[in-house]
Amino acid sequence: MDIKDLKSAWETYSSQEMDKHRLGKESINELLKNRTQSLVDRIDRNIRIGMGVLLLFIVYVIIDSVFLSELPKTIAHKAIEYPKWLVFIDVFSTTLIITTYLFFVIRYLKIKRSFTIQLQLKDLMLGIQETLKTYRRMFYLVLIILIINIIASFTAGVYQGLRLIENLTTAKIISAIGISLLIIIPMVALSFFLLRWGFNKLYGRYLIKLNETLQELDESEHAE
């Protein structure tokens, strides 16, 4: 079959398909009304929800370090003088969390602003790829914030314990630290692998397809 036959076969086939599937104005309107969200729309919604949850968590972290840090003093009726390094860890971790969050939000808004389906294919695909990567980064961001928060609270807790509890032996401190690490490390590792597995399961195949198409488009630039 040569190209001429190919064209005539296509003409016959496409006109038959058109007759079979032709829709009236009302049906088109109905389809528009019952529209479903596309992949990018769904991810966009999820990222917005994630941003809201993270913001609430950050507000909690700030309230915790400003107001709730006074709680142990009230409970123990003892004034605890925190060393500078512990205050530094607290301030540093809170600043890091806020900066990372702001960086994430600004970056995402920048991607969103320039994203439209009318873009040239390569830019569009890079935009989708970046959106998906941002979505994945958000999961990691949640994990990192949780780890930082756990470590800072853990360090402060151990320090307070040392100050408040009498008869605290070195063996008890070591076993307390050991048990805490035994709980924290597998928990963090498990969360990390679960997040990665879940993301790959949902979008892994799609990301591979995107990469392949981008590679094909890149070939076009090299072929010039």
Add this chain to the structure above:
Amino acid sequence: MEKEFLQIITENQGIIHKVCSIYCDLEEDRRDLFQEILVQLWKSYPSFRSESKFSTWMYRVALNTAITSFKKDKRQPDKTGISYENLQLVEEMYDTRTEEQIKMLNMAVAQLTGIEKSIILLFLEDKKYEEIAEITGITQNYVRVKMNRIKKKLKLLMTKEE
């Protein structure tokens, strides 16, 4: 604006159907893609400027949506390239030669990549290289190179089928 949009889409829906025909071989996928293209056209319509032809803009949005659409695992494309429903319909409607040609065309097109499908569709629609380049965002030179490769690929695939 909604009335104007509905009018213009009803008149030009052939473009969406053609894109759906070349990218989907299952009725369910076809319906989903048709709706997704429609939604994307509606969303982009306010920013459409008459710098390019309406059909050029429509092809671009439709093809971009088709190439980047997200298919769930359970609905992987069938590599035979033609659905059972369509196959039956084709057999009922055309003479043996046309029927064979359509079957072969579908089977061969199903083996092409997303970008190749968009180029062959525009070629079959008699678009010039210049317009194909404008729609796909690929340079005219590469459209030529790519078109030659696709022709060879299709010839090979169809010879195998024969």
